[in-house]
Amino acid sequence: MSTHLSDQELLAYMANNTMFANLNQPLLETLLSVATLKKFESNQIILRQGEKAEFLFMLVVGRAKLTQLTADGTQILIRYIGPGQEGGTTSLLPGTLHPMTVQTMDKGAMLMWPQAVLADFIPNHPQIAINALQLLAQRNSELQRRYQELLTECVAQRLAHALLRLVTQAGHVVAEGVLIDLPLSREDLAQMAGTTLYTVSRTLSFWEQAGLIESGRQRILIKKVEELEALTTNSYNGSI
């Protein structure tokens, strides 16, 4: 995919994102006109956790990884984002800090809105604030769900949940099942499920033997999505 996009395409991405939902076309165009299109290279850090939140962004080409570093230095992986998905939502509120680091995975481009510019739109277009509210409410409920998982589920269930989330976010249907279209290492999965790369490796091996998945280096193919779903609810945990 080229990093050159028409305004048409950019507007389409915006219209499909909750952040810009229910806004009329002229307003979308105005918002686009105050945005900056910034290109980025692979493996570049866009936002660093702890820095002042100065802008909202939306990827239009390429992918990025959202991570958090805990006080003791453990890195956790929040989620992956792709074209049409936004980040830095808290930037609407002046004086906040970025809760996570955003790191690009490919060469790509994004639209950027400075905090002050966007905030100026709210008095006349409160829908923007409502949209942001909607977005934050979604994030909140997803986080709540993950918090619950962590509190009550065993590693195998959490890993199954993490894979299922990846399926809906980055799953491509192929002949034998669903392929997760991301360069995922065991370490990445461990950071998502809150465990170690060793336990991930063991669990995936077990599932591979059971015919649920097929995994190789940085590659995961899920052959039986329903059975993986069953693992998340069942009391049976696919441990070794």
Add this chain to the structure above:
Amino acid sequence: MSTHLSDQELLAYMANNTMFANLNQPLLETLLSVATLKKFESNQIILRQGEKAEFLFMLVVGRAKLTQLTADGTQILIRYIGPGQEGGTTSLLPGTLHPMTVQTMDKGAMLMWPQAVLADFIPNHPQIAINALQLLAQRNSELQRRYQELLTECVAQRLAHALLRLVTQAGHVVAEGVLIDLPLSREDLAQMAGTTLYTVSRTLSFWEQAGLIESGRQRILIKKVEELEALTTNSYNGSI
């Protein structure tokens, strides 16, 4: 405390809550005029998890407990709220469901705003939406912090964190330290820290022997807050 309050007092509670911050006095009064003051008994369920979110509320007398039930039936304790604290924040967005159950602990009273009424204020007073955004952003970052805790810390550290949160929320300074003014059972603490009542009991016994706390039936007095804080950061975990 009586369950009878003047408009003065109600307005003061509102003005101090982030939800109604930066609103002028006339607007606060208008908002109060569209609210309903509802009295409740002890141990009454105000909102049930999964029900349609139909109103925002703010306690003015009494306390309540916010809990969540996970898919497998485990109950988790999110937090306690008291006078001046709100709940049902997601009610600003039409069509959402309550993410948690709210249960009263004492006889008391609260102000209630139906979703539709509040939503009507936003077009002319976008500050309300911004306030809600602020509130959700706070909740979000607190949840993130707790998610991280769960992911990286051991039980003793999580329990220490839970106690410290309770200190700031419901701590009363007394001669010997800080008394947590809530009828907290070991089971309650276990639900907050994501562990079992047995481990809570063991850990508290250990801390009691170390002179950090003093705990009895439904009663916890923290004698050395700083040392408890040290436990949360240190690599040393106060295990048995």
Add this chain to the structure above:
DNA sequence: CGAGTTGTTGAAATGACTCAATGTTAGTGG
């Protein structure tokens, strides 16, 4: 005073982590 709730504590079981050794794959430069 008795019944039910709440808290304590020991012993055994266990899930997950750590460490260490080894295998596998992709990419690089000769």
Add this chain to the structure above:
DNA sequence: CCACTAACATTGAGTCATTTCAACAACTCG
């Protein structure tokens, strides 16, 4: 095109924190 290297993955053995189960002790309330 092959050998080399670094990154990624697997697996076993040992260890540890935490849970589970069970028995008992203490407190509260009608």
